[in-house]
Amino acid sequence: MEYRLRLAKRMLFNKKGSLIGAVLAVTIGILVIHVNFVIFQGLFDAIVRDISNYRNGDILVTDEADYIDKSDLSVVNWFERIPYVEAATPRLSSTAEINMTKNGKLIEETRIPIVGIDPYRDIRASTVHETVAEGSYVFARNSIVLGSNVARDLGGAEVGDSVKVLVVDRNGEDQIRRFTVTGIAQSPGGQGFDYTAVVHIDTLRDMMKRDGETGSFMIKLNDPSKALEVKEFFLRSFPNDDFLAETIEESAEEQLAGFRSGIAMINMIGYFGMMSSAFAIVTIQMMLVNGKTREIGVMRSIGAKRKDILIIFIFQGMIIGAIGAGVGTAAGLGYTFYAKETKMSFNNSLPLEVSYNWEKIIQTALTSFVLAIIASLYPSYRATKLLPVEAMRTV
Amino acid sequence: MSKIYGQGENQVNALDNVTFSIEKGEFVLIVGSSGSGKSTLLNMIGLLDRPTYGKIFIDGTDTTKLDDNKISSFRNNKLGFIFQFSNLLSDLTVLENVLLPRQIARTNNSAEEDAKKLLNAVGLENQMNKRANKISGGQAQRAAIARGLINSPSIVLADEPTGNLDSVTSEKIVQLMKTMAKELNQTFIVVTHDRQHFGDVDRVITIKDGHAFEGDLPSEVEVLV
Numbered sequence: 001m002e003y004r005l006r007l008a009k010r011m012l013f014n015k016k017g018s019l020i021g022a023v024l025a026v027t028i029g030i031l032v033i034h035v036n037f038v039i040f041q042g043l044f045d046a047i048v049r050d051i052s053n054y055r056n057g058d059i060l061v062t063d064e065a066d067y068i069d070k071s072d073l074s075v076v077n078w079f080e081r082i083p084y085v086e087a088a089t090p091r092l093s094s095t096a097e098i099n100m101t102k103n104g105k106l107i108e109e110t111r112i113p114i115v116g117i118d119p120y121r122d123i124r125a126s127t128v129h130e131t132v133a134e135g136s137y138v139f140a141r142n143s144i145v146l147g148s149n150v151a152r153d154l155g156g157a158e159v160g161d162s163v164k165v166l167v168v169d170r171n172g173e174d175q176i177r178r179f180t181v182t183g184i185a186q187s188p189g190g191q192g193f194d195y196t197a198v199v200h201i202d203t204l205r206d207m208m209k210r211d212g213e214t215g216s217f218m219i220k221l222n223d224p225s226k227a228l229e230v231k232e233f234f235l236r237s238f239p240n241d242d243f244l245a246e247t248i249e250e251s252a253e254e255q256l257a258g259f260r261s262g263i264a265m266i267n268m269i270g271y272f273g274m275m276s277s278a279f280a281i282v283t284i285q286m287m288l289v290n291g292k293t294r295e296i297g298v299m300r301s302i303g304a305k306r307k308d309i310l311i312i313f314i315f316q317g318m319i320i321g322a323i324g325a326g327v328g329t330a331a332g333l334g335y336t337f338y339a340k341e342t343k344m345s346f347n348n349s350l351p352l353e354v355s356y357n358w359e360k361i362i363q364t365a366l367t368s369f370v371l372a373i374i375a376s377l378y379p380s381y382r383a384t385k386l387l388p389v390e391a392m393r394t395v
Numbered sequence: 396m397s398k399i400y401g402q403g404e405n406q407v408n409a410l411d412n413v414t415f416s417i418e419k420g421e422f423v424l425i426v427g428s429s430g431s432g433k434s435t436l437l438n439m440i441g442l443l444d445r446p447t448y449g450k451i452f453i454d455g456t457d458t459t460k461l462d463d464n465k466i467s468s469f470r471n472n473k474l475g476f477i478f479q480f481s482n483l484l485s486d487l488t489v490l491e492n493v494l495l496p497r498q499i500a501r502t503n504n505s506a507e508e509d510a511k512k513l514l515n516a517v518g519l520e521n522q523m524n525k526r527a528n529k530i531s532g533g534q535a536q537r538a539a540i541a542r543g544l545i546n547s548p549s550i551v552l553a554d555e556p557t558g559n560l561d562s563v564t565s566e567k568i569v570q571l572m573k574t575m576a577k578e579l580n581q582t583f584i585v586v587t588h589d590r591q592h593f594g595d596v597d598r599v600i601t602i603k604d605g606h607a608f609e610g611d612l613p614s615e616v617e618v619l620v
Binding site: 003295298303305 | 438441443444463464467468470471472476478482484485486487491494495496498499500542546
């Protein structure tokens with residue numbers, strides 16, 4: 001082994017306290033980044049996942065005008081011919097007034113979002129049906145699924161209760177229908193239809209006097225990375241229609257922009273933490289240099305050049321960086337594994353979308369390694385400035 | 396050469412116009428009382444410090460003209476050091492300490508073999524794999540002698556090599572240095588205030604108040620200026 005590396009290693013390993021301190025500093029810096037990533041990126045990805053699963057799919061197709069008048073069957077069939085497409089489903093949205101008599105008392109709720117769905121297609125393209133904790137989905141024309149918050153606001157609506165729904169049609173006239181509650185929807189984290197009522201799309205079309213019209217199409221892909229490709233192919237295929245198609249990133253941009261800047265800030269805090277660990281390394285290595293003043297003098301007197309001394313202490317920085325990056329990455333991966341296996345959730349409700357982002361993991365490890373080397377430059381430089389005759393006077 | 400520390404009223408002439416030459420193979424003692432300037436002189440010859448005035452020639456090279464890198468190489472190739480406290484690196488084994496000057500010089504051919512031969516010669520064949528801080532003071536000083544000789548230097552400089560040892564061990568170290576000097580025709584310059592331990596040597600230079608004198612006692616010597 002190269003003598004400078006051997007000396008660097010021995011000097012460091014014989015000062016176990018300093019070594020542990022320096023390695024811990026790097027480890028903690030990396031761990032902060034990993035924990036931030038698991039929690040905040042996991043939260044972001046969970047929100048993207050839920051928006052995609054419940055509302056927008058991987059691609060959301062709408063129309064420049066409010067409604068799409070093309071046959072939903074033709075659009076769905078067109079999409080489902082593409083190998084990347086798992087399923088497509090039409091949806092129609094409006095707002096409604098809902099009232100219910102419970103224990104002899106009439107309770108009325110206004111401005112409730114109401115969504116019309118095609119149940120047989122919807123269960124393939126969306127996971128909303130999985131959030132129906134009690135009862136079943138809207139398989140009949142007169143059935144309604146109430147979001148858990150809507151049910152609560154209606155005085156505790158339950159499966160089997162009867163509710164009256166009022167929707168204003170395209171002519172401005174009130175359309176009232178009676179529905180039977182077949183299910184209560186409650187999603188973990190509240191990103192689903194907890195504040196919404198869900199009915200059959202044909203029933204809502206009738207009520208809104210919009211026969212054959214659709215509000216949007218939700219497209220679920222089996223390979224979400226092909227979203228842009230599919231979207232562009234769709235828009236090219238219907239040049240004379242006024243379709244709008246957006247990927248999940250585009251359609252949920254407003255909701256996600258705030259989170260993105262939040263994550264960037266949290267990451268920044270993590271990197272500041274890493275910088276602090278670099279200062280800890282500077283301090284610990286200065287202590288090492290001070291503790292080895294006499295040895296540095298001896299080495300200089302027997303012919304070591306300033307460059308040799310510099311390299312010895314930079315090697316120490318590299319050793320600290322390598323061990324710290326290794327231990328920190330292992331600890332970070334351990335935490336990520338724990339979060340994934342235990343299905344860690346935010347605020348005990350929204351399950352985090354935990355993933356191993358290898359690019360980020362390698363980038364963090366490399367950054368901390370490089371920072372440790374940079375942090376060792378000043379102590380190494382100081383070591384080279386010691387004059388041998390004065391260094392050897394140090395006891 | 397001269398060496399002056401401080402300025403103005405605080406100026407101290409540590410060495411004042413000292414001139415002498417030493418021939419190859421000579422065993423030279425530099426003696427003097429504490430603070431006389433003998434260690435300063437050794438630091439100048441060892442290129443650990445620079446004279447304020449004057450020049451030092453080693454093997455015909457004017458060492459005062461060398462830059463820092465060349466001085467390091469010169470110290471590594473031409474000079475061997477033995478210090479009062481041995482100054483072995485405690486993080487290395489005895490063998491690794493002896494090998495160090497050769498590794499710094501990057502001339503690793505037969506380095507380990509040479510180091511082991513030297514350790515045998517100084518009687519440390521059974522201690523070579525021990526950590527330097529696990530051997531006795533006398534053994535450490537023997538290892539330091541081996542380290543000083545590993546690069547076959549032009550001069551071995553020893554600063555109070557027995558200063559930290561008991562009288563029996565000191566005697567052994569002195570004999571070892573003399574033997575090595577004779578066997579290897581090696582020049583030794585030894586600074587000591589412990590004249591009687593060294594007995595007969597080739598030359599003695601006495602330093603007194605920054606001046607150098609040839610011989611043992613200032614009253615009997617010829618001033619070397």
